[in-house]
Amino acid sequence: MSTPHNEAQKKDIAKIVLMPGDPLRAKLIAETYLEDAVCYNTVRNMLGYTGNYKGKRISVQSSGMGVPSMGIYSMELYRDYDVDTIIRVGSAGAISDSLSMGDVVIGMGLCTDSAYVSQYNLPGTYTPVADFNLVKLATEIMEERGVSYQTGVVLTSDLFYTDEKDAVARWKKMNVLCVEMESLALYCNAARLGKRALTMLTISDIPLKGEAMEADERRTSFTVMLESALRLAEKADV
Ligand SMILES: O=P(O)(O)O[C@H]1O[C@H](CO)[C@@H](O)[C@H]1O
Numbered sequence: 634m635s636t637p638h639n640e641a642q643k644k645d646i647a648k649i650v651l652m653p654g655d656p657l658r659a660k661l662i663a664e665t666y667l668e669d670a671v672c673y674n675t676v677r678n679m680l681g682y683t684g685n686y687k688g689k690r691i692s693v694q695s696s697g698m699g700v701p702s703m704g705i706y707s708m709e710l711y712r713d714y715d716v717d718t719i720i721r722v723g724s725a726g727a728i729s730d731s732l733s734m735g736d737v738v739i740g741m742g743l744c745t746d747s748a749y750v751s752q753y754n755l756p757g758t759y760t761p762v763a764d765f766n767l768v769k770l771a772t773e774i775m776e777e778r779g780v781s782y783q784t785g786v787v788l789t790s791d792l793f794y795t796d797e798k799d800a801v802a803r804w805k806k807m808n809v810l811c812v813e814m815e816s817l818a819l820y821c822n823a824a825r826l827g828k829r830a831l832t833m834l835t836i837s838d839i840p841l842k843g844e845a846m847e848a849d850e851r852r853t854s855f856t857v858m859l860e861s862a863l864r865l866a867e868k869a870d871v
Pocket residue numbers: 653654655697698699722723724725793813814815
């Protein structure tokens with residue numbers, strides 16, 4: 634079997650998957666951390682790899698940018714490849730003043746300006762949340778490693794560039810921590826299919842102050858999140 638977007642066979646993909654937006658981040662994770670890594674997907678350059686991390690079989694699949702792209706790749710992983718758990722490892726723009734560059738955020742719950750949830754035709758609003766056991770394990774790992782992190786509500790936005798200059802500031806009054814562009818589709822697909830998901834993010838920008846991380850600093854800071862996510866994948870009951 635394969636899909637229009639993924640040429641892997643079912644056996645090629647592990648039950649637990651780390652999911653960065655950037656295909657080159659997937660390549661970097663596979664080449665830096667996985668033993669015997671094999672690239673199973675090159676369709677659209679949306680690279681995917683499977684290998685071993687400390688003896689645990691783990692896949693790394695890029696999602697691309699935005700809700701529609703994450704909607705496709707996570708749906709196919711859960712539904713067609715029998716994946717149980719996806720951990721998104723992404724970058725985000727800080728909204729809360731309490732966050733600094735390089736801080737790690739665990740997305741406990743999500744808010745959004747995306748229409749993705751409307752497909753379910755619900756008689757009210759829906760609250761996408763992370764799997765509780767993954768949140769618990771992730772926070773234990775952060776404490777163990779002495780890493781600075783926050784858990785809370787993350788905004789998944791369809792808009793990286795927008796005419797509405799004060800949009801981010803309006804989410805701030807609800808204590809939203811930061812903004813990224815994919816987790817909503819991931820959490821909704823997990824909920825709809827009875828699967829597990831968690832988002833870990835590294836703050837790479839502070840849009841309200843017009844600040845963006847330098848490339849070198851970005852790489853170093855992502856290491857903390859990536860190594861924590863790999864430890865989480867290693868310890869997760871999958
Ligand atoms: O670094 P990734 O995982 O791509 O995440 C963030 O970066 C992209 C925008 O630059 C969006 O995909 C956003 O969610």
